[in-house]
Amino acid sequence: MKIGRIETFLVPPRWLFVRVETDDGAFGWGEASLEGHAEAVEGAFEAFRDRFAGFDPFRIEDIWQVGYRSGFYRGGPVFMSALSGLDQALWDLKGRALGLPAWELLGGRVRDRIRAYAWIGGDRPGEIGAAAKARAAQGFSAVKMNATAELDWLGTPKLLEDVVARVEAAQAEGMDVGLDFHGRVHRPMAKQLAKLLEPLGLLFIEEPLLSENHEGLIQIAQLVSTPIALGERLYSRWDFKRFFEIGAVDIIQPDLSHAGGLSECRRIAAMAEAFDIAVAPHCPLGPLALAACLQLAATTPNVAIQEMSLGIHYNTGGHDLLNFVVNKGVLSPxxxxxxxxxxxxxxxxxxxxxxxxxxKDRHRWRNPVWRTRDGSFAEW
Structure with missing residues (x-):
């Protein structure tokens, strides 16, 4: 059995699927979605096609190491997303060929199900109470929402009070709430907002600052007891290592379509376990990314909760999580x-x-570009 071809597909609303097929017809699917940069990731597969044609697809770890190290330049969102999709597809192929779930090949289950949370509020949060009520009707007990839309470096107390009111509206519907700062909040306001939210008992605050501002993250971690989550913009165990060492994070959120696939995220989770850090994989993406996350949850004791994109505000034009799935019940909460x-x-x-x-009708999804009231760029 040798790898015969590696195909990529741009499918709506913003996903990139990968299909690996062997010379004897075995196949596996993965997801290399990188929001807004699908074309760049697809280009990275040209080198993988040249390098891995004729390889034994069962040698997943060898392929991962060769894929990561042999090109000299390493890491980053584009390259690691491509490697992630390839890795997922190889685990899918091997499991299919052997008639076993990937989690069985990884040592067996530690759990039978995993708590999930859904999104409410969109990029510019509003109508939170009604959205939380609708998620409760679907059976969810936890949601995540963006704290704010675009922000200036400095803001008014009224703006911060509005964030608190939205959280309280979701909690009034019986929801546990994770609040995503989305890297939109700069340090002068992030400290104030984190402190103001502390009495509300949030599941976590996510990306209170961008990951590159690790000094500020240390300060916020020392300021509040609310668990701090981050990791969707980190792409390997080496990226995560610094945050384990500085003690500024309580929950890591590696994305299995950005951070080296099932193979690398399992290693990242094991490192986190040694620091008593929980794992909540980032996954506002498609069905294959979510399926890979569930394989990780099956075998990893410190996975605590799973994000899923059912009904997320990015799934527009009639395209949602289960569109391309035949056995929809597998990914239904x-x-x-x-x-x-x-x-x-x-x-x-x-x-x-x-x-x-x-x-055939390839998407060209791009995230919006926002500006503040003075015309300067604002983080999305």
Whole structure:
């Protein structure tokens, strides 16, 4: 059995699927979605096609090491997203070929289901109470919402009070709330907002500052007891290592489509466990990314909760999480939890014909560019 071809597909609303097929017809699916940069990730697969044609697909770790190290330049969102999608597809292929779930190949289950949370509020949060009530009706007990829209470096007390009011509206519907600062809040306001929110008992505050501002993150961690989460913009165990060492994070959020796939995120989670840090994988993406996350949850004791994109505000134009999935029940929440898939590989059956058809009209998704009231650039 040798790798025969590696295909990529741009499918709506903003995803990049990967399909690896062997010379004897075995296949596996993965997801290399990098929001707003699908074309760049797809370009990285040219080198992978040249390098891995004829390789034994069962040698997943060897392929990962060669893929990561052999090109001399390493890391970063584009390259690591491509490697992530390839890695996911290889685990799916191997599991399918052997008739076993990927989690069985990784040592077996530590749990049968994982708590999930859904998004409310969109990029510019509003109508939070009604949105939280709708999620409760779906069986969720936890939600995540953006704290604010675009912000100036300095803001008014009224703006901060509005954030508190929105959180309280979601909590009034019985929801546990994780609040995503989204890297939009700069240090002068982030300290104030984190302190103001502390009495509300949030699940976590996410990216209170951008990851590159680790000095400020240390200060916020020392200022409040609210758990601090981050990691969607970190791409390898080496990126995460600094945050484990400085003690500025309580929950890490590696994205299995950005941070080296199932193989690397399992290593990252094991490192986190040694520091008594929880894992809540980032996944506002598609079904294959979520299926890979569930394989990680199945085998990893410190995975605490799982993000999912069902009904997220990015899924527009009639395109949602389960569009290309044949066995939709595998990724459908039950009582606020996602079951661990029991099917072979990643456990998800993809409608290949629908994917190939969607790829004919390739998406060009881009995130918005925001500006503050004075016309200067604002973080999205």
């Amino acid at each position: 039950v009582d606020g939890h996602l079951p661990i898939p029991t099917g072979p590989g990643l456990g998800v059956e993809i409608d290949e014909a629908a994917v190939r058809d969607a790829d």
